[in-house]
Amino acid sequence: MLQRMNTWLYRHKGVRAALLLALPVLWLAIAYLGSLAVMLISSLWSVDSFTGIIQHHLTLTNFHQIFTQKVYGTIALRSIFVALVVTVVDGLLAIPIALFIAKVLKPRFRSVVISLVLVPLWASYLVKTYAWRSMFSDGGVLAWLLKPLGVSTPGFGLTATTITLAYLWLPYMILPIYAGLDRLPNSLLEASSDLGAPAMRTFRSIILPIIYPAIIAGSIFTFSLSLGDYIVVKVVGGTSQLVANVIADNVGTAGNLPFATAMAILPIATILGYLFIVRRSGALENF
Amino acid sequence: MYKKKVVLGALAALAYVVTSATSTMAASLPNVPMAKSLGKGEGALNIIVWAGYAENGSNDKTVDWVNPFTKATGCKVSAKTAGTSDEMVSLIKSGGYDGVSASGDASLRLIYGGQVAPVNTALVPNYATISPFLKNQKWNSVNGTMFGVPHGWGANVLAYNAAKVKMPTSWSAVFDAKSPYKGKITAYDSPIYIADAAMYLMSTKPSLGIKNPYSLDKTQLAAAVALLKTQRANVGEYWSDYTKSVQSFESGNTLLGSSWQVIANTINGGTKVKVASTVPKEGATGWSDTWMISAKAKHPNCMYQWMNWITSPKVNAQVAEYFGEAPSQTLACTQTADKNFCSTYHATDAAYASKIWYWTTPTTACLDGRGNICTDYATWTQAWTSIKG
Numbered sequence: 001m002l003q004r005m006n007t008w009l010y011r012h013k014g015v016r017a018a019l020l021l022a023l024p025v026l027w028l029a030i031a032y033l034g035s036l037a038v039m040l041i042s043s044l045w046s047v048d049s050f051t052g053i054i055q056h057h058l059t060l061t062n063f064h065q066i067f068t069q070k071v072y073g074t075i076a077l078r079s080i081f082v083a084l085v086v087t088v089v090d091g092l093l094a095i096p097i098a099l100f101i102a103k104v105l106k107p108r109f110r111s112v113v114i115s116l117v118l119v120p121l122w123a124s125y126l127v128k129t130y131a132w133r134s135m136f137s138d139g140g141v142l143a144w145l146l147k148p149l150g151v152s153t154p155g156f157g158l159t160a161t162t163i164t165l166a167y168l169w170l171p172y173m174i175l176p177i178y179a180g181l182d183r184l185p186n187s188l189l190e191a192s193s194d195l196g197a198p199a200m201r202t203f204r205s206i207i208l209p210i211i212y213p214a215i216i217a218g219s220i221f222t223f224s225l226s227l228g229d230y231i232v233v234k235v236v237g238g239t240s241q242l243v244a245n246v247i248a249d250n251v252g253t254a255g256n257l258p259f260a261t262a263m264a265i266l267p268i269a270t271i272l273g274y275l276f277i278v279r280r281s282g283a284l285e286n287f
Numbered sequence: 288m289y290k291k292k293v294v295l296g297a298l299a300a301l302a303y304v305v306t307s308a309t310s311t312m313a314a315s316l317p318n319v320p321m322a323k324s325l326g327k328g329e330g331a332l333n334i335i336v337w338a339g340y341a342e343n344g345s346n347d348k349t350v351d352w353v354n355p356f357t358k359a360t361g362c363k364v365s366a367k368t369a370g371t372s373d374e375m376v377s378l379i380k381s382g383g384y385d386g387v388s389a390s391g392d393a394s395l396r397l398i399y400g401g402q403v404a405p406v407n408t409a410l411v412p413n414y415a416t417i418s419p420f421l422k423n424q425k426w427n428s429v430n431g432t433m434f435g436v437p438h439g440w441g442a443n444v445l446a447y448n449a450a451k452v453k454m455p456t457s458w459s460a461v462f463d464a465k466s467p468y469k470g471k472i473t474a475y476d477s478p479i480y481i482a483d484a485a486m487y488l489m490s491t492k493p494s495l496g497i498k499n500p501y502s503l504d505k506t507q508l509a510a511a512v513a514l515l516k517t518q519r520a521n522v523g524e525y526w527s528d529y530t531k532s533v534q535s536f537e538s539g540n541t542l543l544g545s546s547w548q549v550i551a552n553t554i555n556g557g558t559k560v561k562v563a564s565t566v567p568k569e570g571a572t573g574w575s576d577t578w579m580i581s582a583k584a585k586h587p588n589c590m591y592q593w594m595n596w597i598t599s600p601k602v603n604a605q606v607a608e609y610f611g612e613a614p615s616q617t618l619a620c621t622q623t624a625d626k627n628f629c630s631t632y633h634a635t636d637a638a639y640a641s642k643i644w645y646w647t648t649p650t651t652a653c654l655d656g657r658g659n660i661c662t663d664y665a666t667w668t669q670a671w672t673s674i675k676g
Binding site: 053069137139234238239246250255256 | 400538
């Protein structure tokens with residue numbers, strides 16, 4: 001029986017492919033695209049203010065509120081700004097680290113150092129965030145370190161949020177850049193230096209263009225992860241709030257899911273816009 | 288991870304739509320029958336609780352009042368812990384639960400949504416000795432019918448670092464624009480905190496005519512929001528989980544602000560700083576929790592037995608001490624491990640309790656009888672977003 005099924009499937013390539021793909025495609029269609037569609041539709045609903053029951057009439061009130069009340073624009077811009085700063089900081093930190101691991105370290109140490117980069121990912125996100133909280137607090141490690149320099153800690157706020165996010169997502173930036181550098185043949189670097197190019201020139205003309213897609217890949221991680229985060233800013237953000245906090249507050253405390261979904265479309269649109277720019281720059285083609 | 292959050296959110300949205308579509312629309316009080324008599328226990332009980340309200344020894348071996356209950360009644364308890372009042376509301380809407388320990392900002396929604404049944408207090412013997420000032424209140428009854436059994440309560444006190452702050456007598460210590468404690472003030476991170484500002488305005492700006500801090504018309508809400516926006520400039524951070532607040536006081540990031548007695552006790556249990564707490568002259572907001580029985584309870588007899596069990600002197604004392612709140616049961620005060628417990632929490636102090644405005648869900652229907660001109664909780668949530676800016 002099994003034998004016959006095998007033969008039959010072997011002869012019908014199309015059916016074989018369909019069977020193989022059915023599950024992942026279904027998953028993608030239902031769990032990802034389907035839920036996105038549900039979200040889009042529910043952003044057009046509203047909530048009965050007394051009973052908290054969702055009203056299934058289509059209305060643009062939620063979007064009207066988001067676009068007419070200044071506070072949501074401010075929060076959106078602040079969130080995008082934080083995500084961009086986190087991405088730039090991570091990029092600046094990750095390139096030299098990845099370069100060191102891929103090109104300076106002896107091969108047998110590479111895997112060890114790469115696992116060290118990954119080790120923080122095994123620790124709980126919350127533990128790391130709260131650790132930063134105690135470091136930023138008055139009388140914390142940062143205050144003690146900075147005091148001799150005459151600098152005080154940034155305290156809780158957007159700076160602390162940005163630093164913590166940059167710390168959390170750094171491995172996501174290092175890994176793709178390292179992978180990109182790993183594929184870069186040393187002979188190219190040698191050729192560049194044989195032709196008399198100084199280090200900076202080699203970096204600019206050889207290394208950077210080659211690892212550019214890798215940087216973009218890493219930036220997609222850091223940017224979108226930062227844009228979706230609402231816990232870090234709750235823990236170290238002081239009085240600040242980001243887009244994801246507005247979403248969480250409307251889901252969790254207000255029970256106003258339609259408004260939350262309308263708000264959730266903002267980061268989705270931002271990231272789609274980001275991906276579009278990235279695609280236009282051609283970074284995704286040789287990726 | 289981002290995508291996962293989106294997907295989870297969308298799935299939650301879907302679940303919400305499905306569950307809410309099945310519940311009925313209710314503008315007036317739904318007719319849910321009250322139990323007339325009790326039968327034999329059904330052998331099982333499914334309840335929704337705040338963390339720490341149904342301990343079975345799994346968190347702390349010495350803290351267990353669930354297993355003794357099962358032994359005494361034969362009702363096997365499965366407790367679902369909820370993190371917010373809203374979670375409680377949506378859980379009970381989903382069905383399958385017999386009861387819930389609802390705070391005042393959930394209870395009215397449950398009553399008017401037809402999710403809970405009135406409670407026949409005659410069937411709960413321990414109800415008789417519950418503090419009288421907790422009975423027939425706006426958040427647990429409608430027209431003299433009790434919709435639950437009071438569990439315990441507490442005030443949102445003004446806590447302050449005793450070494451660095453002189454005892455404040457007024458909430459102006461946290462609301463005044465020219466506060467000397469700029470950047471060291473904390474406030475509770477929830478839309479319900481707007482009521483604290485409204486309560487302060489009741490005595491400082493009587494011309495606004497606020498009668499109940501949970502019933503604000505548009506002008507009154509705008510005044511409270513303006514006050515909170517002024518306050519924000521002085522706030523170091525908002526808190527919503529209590530360990531965070533404890534740590535802030537200990538590190539000195541926070542010197543004073545709205546807090547809970549349990550937070551002050553936790554800090555004073557350590558040696559880093561001493562924190563005192565007070566209820567200033569304007570009064571305080573607070574919470575009062577009520578055990579409510581689901582309208583669709585499959586195990587109503589077990590639920591009635593549970594409501595009686597949890598308010599029995601010994602158990603009520605255990606819960607209150609474990610959680611850090613005033614027990615509702617007056618006789619619990621003789622059963623606490625710490626003999627000063629009830630006086631620390633002002634458990635039987637009706638005068639203290641009367642100064643507290645208990646969390647109540649703001650609805651468009653004003654609680655002070657002005658009609659349907661008040662702002663609801665969804666409006667408060669958006670106002671809270673604009674306050675934080």
